[in-house]
Amino acid sequence: MHVEPNVLALSFKVTILGSSGAVPAYGRHPSAQYVEIQNRHFLIDCGEAAQMQMMRYQVNFHRISHIFITHLHGDHYLGLMGLIFTMQLQHRTGPLHIYSHDGLDDNLTVQFRHSRFMPTYDIHFHRLKPGVSEMIYEDDVLTVHTVPLIHAIACSGFVFREKPKPRRIDKNVLPPNLAIKQLTDLKAGLDVVDDEGRVLYRNQDLTLPPRHSRSYAYCSDTGFTDSFIPYIRDVDLLYNEATFMVDEESKARETLHCTARDAAGIAKAAGARRLLLGHFSARYKDLDPLLQEARDVFPETELATEGETYVIPE
Amino acid sequence: MHVEPNVLALSFKVTILGSSGAVPAYGRHPSAQYVEIQNRHFLIDCGEAAQMQMMRYQVNFHRISHIFITHLHGDHYLGLMGLIFTMQLQHRTGPLHIYSHDGLDDNLTVQFRHSRFMPTYDIHFHRLKPGVSEMIYEDDVLTVHTVPLIHAIACSGFVFREKPKPRRIDKNVLPPNLAIKQLTDLKAGLDVVDDEGRVLYRNQDLTLPPRHSRSYAYCSDTGFTDSFIPYIRDVDLLYNEATFMVDEESKARETLHCTARDAAGIAKAAGARRLLLGHFSARYKDLDPLLQEARDVFPETELATEGETYVIPE
Numbered sequence: 001m002h003v004e005p006n007v008l009a010l011s012f013k014v015t016i017l018g019s020s021g022a023v024p025a026y027g028r029h030p031s032a033q034y035v036e037i038q039n040r041h042f043l044i045d046c047g048e049a050a051q052m053q054m055m056r057y058q059v060n061f062h063r064i065s066h067i068f069i070t071h072l073h074g075d076h077y078l079g080l081m082g083l084i085f086t087m088q089l090q091h092r093t094g095p096l097h098i099y100s101h102d103g104l105d106d107n108l109t110v111q112f113r114h115s116r117f118m119p120t121y122d123i124h125f126h127r128l129k130p131g132v133s134e135m136i137y138e139d140d141v142l143t144v145h146t147v148p149l150i151h152a153i154a155c156s157g158f159v160f161r162e163k164p165k166p167r168r169i170d171k172n173v174l175p176p177n178l179a180i181k182q183l184t185d186l187k188a189g190l191d192v193v194d195d196e197g198r199v200l201y202r203n204q205d206l207t208l209p210p211r212h213s214r215s216y217a218y219c220s221d222t223g224f225t226d227s228f229i230p231y232i233r234d235v236d237l238l239y240n241e242a243t244f245m246v247d248e249e250s251k252a253r254e255t256l257h258c259t260a261r262d263a264a265g266i267a268k269a270a271g272a273r274r275l276l277l278g279h280f281s282a283r284y285k286d287l288d289p290l291l292q293e294a295r296d297v298f299p300e301t302e303l304a305t306e307g308e309t310y311v312i313p314e
Numbered sequence: 315m316h317v318e319p320n321v322l323a324l325s326f327k328v329t330i331l332g333s334s335g336a337v338p339a340y341g342r343h344p345s346a347q348y349v350e351i352q353n354r355h356f357l358i359d360c361g362e363a364a365q366m367q368m369m370r371y372q373v374n375f376h377r378i379s380h381i382f383i384t385h386l387h388g389d390h391y392l393g394l395m396g397l398i399f400t401m402q403l404q405h406r407t408g409p410l411h412i413y414s415h416d417g418l419d420d421n422l423t424v425q426f427r428h429s430r431f432m433p434t435y436d437i438h439f440h441r442l443k444p445g446v447s448e449m450i451y452e453d454d455v456l457t458v459h460t461v462p463l464i465h466a467i468a469c470s471g472f473v474f475r476e477k478p479k480p481r482r483i484d485k486n487v488l489p490p491n492l493a494i495k496q497l498t499d500l501k502a503g504l505d506v507v508d509d510e511g512r513v514l515y516r517n518q519d520l521t522l523p524p525r526h527s528r529s530y531a532y533c534s535d536t537g538f539t540d541s542f543i544p545y546i547r548d549v550d551l552l553y554n555e556a557t558f559m560v561d562e563e564s565k566a567r568e569t570l571h572c573t574a575r576d577a578a579g580i581a582k583a584a585g586a587r588r589l590l591l592g593h594f595s596a597r598y599k600d601l602d603p604l605l606q607e608a609r610d611v612f613p614e615t616e617l618a619t620e621g622e623t624y625v626i627p628e
Contacts, residue, residue, distance in 0.1 A: 022399065022400075022403055023400050023403050023404065024365065024366050024369065024400075025369070027370075029366070030396075048362055048363055048365075048366075048392075048393065048396045049362055049363040049366060051338065051362075052338050052343070052362075052363060055338065055339070056341075072425075072428045072429050073429055073431075074395055074396055074399045074425070074429060074431075075396070075399070078362075078392070078395055078396050079362065081388055081392055082344075082362040082388055082389075082392050085336065085388045085389070086336075086337050086338075089336055089337050090337065102428075103427075103428030104428070106424055106428065107424055107425050107428055110420055110421055110424050111386075111388070111421050113417075114386045114416075114417030114418070114420065114421055115386050115387055115388060115467065116466065116467050117387075117388075152430065153429065153430050
């Protein structure tokens with residue numbers, strides 16, 4: 001099968017591995033998501049059985065280089081130890097970067113010690129700062145920032161944003177016989193000049209505007225607040241927890257979780273294009289009422305469904 | 315629905331929740347078994363996702379009072395933290411007894427601390443002694459002893475044995491008009507006497523022999539050895555790990571695991587009635603060759619299949 005390299009290179013997609021709240025129910029698993037952006041491979045949260053979910057949905061977890069853990073409630077990290085074990089048993093060699101609030105390295109290293117197990121690949125722990133937004137990852141094409149969420153313990157969401165992209169050469173107006181150097185300049189955003197430096201063509205006349213820089217925000221767990229809206233503004237896709245429905249609003253306030261309506265309100269206030277609901281309470285077997293509750297406020301809402309991949313097109 | 319109390323009261327059954335080795339594969343999960351003996355409810359090992367497996371197979375884990383963990387390799391205990399969380403979230407009140415080698419309490423309490431989570435039901439940690447067999451549980455009807463296994467870290471199997479049962483009153487020969495006290499004496503194994511203490515009927519003439527006292531041994535993980543045979547002698551059912559086949563015998567020796575043939579040899583040497591194979595390596599999709607290998611040595615062998623319940627009849 002022939003695949004256009006660009007199709008792979010410019011992927012931006014999110015695969016749901018777990019959509020349940022703290023107690024798994026109805027076949028739903030604790031929080032975990034696999035994010036692939038332009039051949040970078042990330043995991044957000046790693047609830048119990050995340051490794052089995054990746055096997056089930058044929059996610060090659062050996063390609064994951066960075067794991068972002070929102071907070072240290074069990075349903076968001078308990079699958080990490082098993083994943084680390086399996087990576088070792090399957091002979092991983094590349095380094096693994098793990099981002100979390102204080103304590104995860106402690107949780108893991110005490111278990112390594114009692115198992116007399118030490119991964120032979122490098123694990124780098126990165127400690128998140130509570131209560132602020134910081135850039136924790138950057139490469140040529142994207143950044144990852146934390147989003148300060150409101151929860152019973154230190155908790156951060158994550159927002160992935162592609163960097164501004166270069167203007168694209170417009171093949172319809174491209175003059176023939178440009179030299180390699182002239183084409184390279186054009187791709188780099190420069191005008192086309194002759195040997196003496198005189199402008200032959202202005203860049204904007206031979207190029208099209210850059211493609212859209214896509215973005216994804218993951219906000220879970222969090223109480224309802226507008227305090228983190230500035231950090232997730234205009235994202236193409238927002239995953240926001242919707243543990244409860246509005247008839248359990250007082251329970252949501254008390255436990256610092258959102259209702260489906262809260263999630264929709266956050267999506268609307270942030271100017272998100274699409275909303276994914278997740279982190280569903282075990283009290284809901286049928287999730288359609290949550291979907292309807294959110295769509296009444298924010299129509300572009302979907303339920304996070306395990307095994308489904310949500311693509312953000314360019 | 316009417317259920318004969320005795321049918322429930324005299325249950326002795328083992329439900330397989332996980333049958334895989336260290337790396338889960340082909341839908342098989344890490345080690346965990348639910349054991350019900352005469353309305354006592356136990357868990358042996360608690361690999362990742364054990365709580366989901368219990369939900370799937372409708373095991374009511376709130377009834378489990380004692381959890382026995384063989385050793386501190388991740389595939390034998392990583393589901394415990396999630397189970398403890400869920401028990402709390404579902405308002406467990408009864409105490410939970412957890413038996414393991416040194417370190418498990420440390421593994422759990424460091425996680426409790428970082429989660430700011432403390433169960434409101436009591437958890438009692440019991441530390442196993444490595445390298446010896448000891449009685450760790452006893453009640454009116456059964457005992458549990460440890461079985462010293464051979465592994466890279468301290469590891470104990472468990473053997474459950476019903477205590478000797480009383481002789482049973484033979485209703486076919488029971489004289490009419492016995493007083494309540496005389497019947498009570500008879501059930502307690504005493505002769506029937508009159509008010510002056512004279513023997514009217516000898517106990518053995520009015521009773522049948524006691525029912526068989528059943529037993530189950532769980533031996534995983536372990537290298538091949540005859541050193542623990544004395545502790546599992548004559549069990550009705552032996553679960554013995556069979557990580558590999560004989561063509562990987564050197565790998566089995568090196569990693570202190572058994573082949574299917576080893577497991578069968580242990581069952582035969584111990585005089586077990588039936589053998590269950592489990593802890594299968596991820597290299598085997600089809601397990602029938604392991605079954606055949608063991609049956610060549612010990613015909614009464616079965617594969618441990620997840621979701622299946624293996625009953626030991628009286």
